[in-house]
Amino acid sequence: MGALPRETIVDVLERRLREDILAGRHPAGSYLPPERELADGFGVTRTTLKHAFGRLAQSGLLETRHGVGTRVRDFLRLGGADLLPMLVRHSPDWIGEVFEVRRGIGALIAERAAARATAADIAELRRLLAAVADADGGDPAQLADAEVHRALARATGNRVYVLLTNTLFNAYLPVRAALAGPFEDARTAHDRLAPVVEAVAARDPQTARRAAGHYLSATERIMLEGLARSGARRGDAS
Numbered sequence: 001m002g003a004l005p006r007e008t009i010v011d012v013l014e015r016r017l018r019e020d021i022l023a024g025r026h027p028a029g030s031y032l033p034p035e036r037e038l039a040d041g042f043g044v045t046r047t048t049l050k051h052a053f054g055r056l057a058q059s060g061l062l063e064t065r066h067g068v069g070t071r072v073r074d075f076l077r078l079g080g081a082d083l084l085p086m087l088v089r090h091s092p093d094w095i096g097e098v099f100e101v102r103r104g105i106g107a108l109i110a111e112r113a114a115a116r117a118t119a120a121d122i123a124e125l126r127r128l129l130a131a132v133a134d135a136d137g138g139d140p141a142q143l144a145d146a147e148v149h150r151a152l153a154r155a156t157g158n159r160v161y162v163l164l165t166n167t168l169f170n171a172y173l174p175v176r177a178a179l180a181g182p183f184e185d186a187r188t189a190h191d192r193l194a195p196v197v198e199a200v201a202a203r204d205p206q207t208a209r210r211a212a213g214h215y216l217s218a219t220e221r222i223m224l225e226g227l228a229r230s231g232a233r234r235g236d237a238s
Contacts (some may be wrong), residue, residue, distance in 0.1 A: 013044055013052040021061050021072055028074035032062075035070075059086060081164075084171035092227060098171045099224070103216045106149070107167045110196050113155035114205040121155035122201045129197045133190035137203055141183035142176070148193060155200065175207035178230035179223040192218060 032038060038045045043076050053070055060079045064070045075083055088094045113121070128148045135141035146169055153165040167183040172179055181190045196215055199208035 008191075009044060009048050010051045010055070013042060013048060014055050016042070017052055018086070019054060020088065021056070022087070028071045028072050028076070031069045031071050049130050059083070081167045081171075084167065085173050087151060088173035092175055094171075094176065095224075095227060098168060099220045103167050103213065103220065105161070105168070106216045107209045107212045109149075109153050109161050109165065110155055111201060111205045111209040112158065112161070113198045114154045114203055114208035116157045117200055117203065118157040121151070124157065125155065125197045125200060129190060130196060132193060133187055135183075135186040135189075137186070138180045138184040141186040141189045142180050144186075145189055145193060148197065152200065153195070158159060163183050175230075178227045181222040181226040182219040 017026075017107065026032060033041075035046050035049055039049045042049070053062055053064060055065060060075055060083055061073055062070055063073050073079070084123065085096065088098065117125070125148065128144065128151050132144040135144045149169075150162065150165055153161040154166055158161075176188040182192065193215055196208060199211045
């Protein structure tokens with residue numbers, strides 16, 4: 001077992017500033033108070049503040065102009081999908097919007113995969129699907145299921161679909177444990193996904209799209225129920 005990571009002052013300050021920005025306490029386009037004022041208010045050095053600013057600039061939330069100040073970026077206008085894990089961590093409400101995109105993109109990927117998959121792609125999909133059934137527990141089954149979807153994206157022959165699939169999975173990471181419901185029984189998870197793979201193997205785009213739509217809707221419902229239970233438990237604990 002490795003040692004647990006320890007939070008530094010920069011970590012805490014970055015999180016506080018990020019939460020303030022995402023909650024709208026520092027609106028998009030506004031300038032943050034002067035560095036000295038902020039540093040004094042948080043009880044940190046200006047060097048610590050600059051380190052936190054640097055991280056937030058790297059994540060796309062801030063931009064600093066020498067001699068002008070540090071401004072909050074309009075991340076909804078200028079940001080990319082790489083912000084999703086951070087946004088989901090801030091507010092699980094984003095998951096509903098992620099799932100809406102997941103349904104549309106997932107069905108389209110299955111349709112394209114059925115039209116374009118090679119024999120090697122189909123063999124790989126069947127191998128990865130079998131790994132879902134063989135998984136020992138919900139967490140390994142969830143990860144094995146994800147690999148099937150990555151393979152479906154690769155089977156389209158379009159690398160953008162692969163990157164979009166990766167982006168959606170990355171968005172789940174902050175709440176992945178609460179989304180394990182569809183994978184608690186590995187055999188059931190396999191049987192739920194199998195029609196998608198078989199439709200792709202049969203090179204039947206329309207059936208693949210319908211099967212993917214059914215799979216995505218069914219698993220979404222289970223995952224949202226799990227997320228709601230997780231939220232309720234956190235509420236009871238507080």
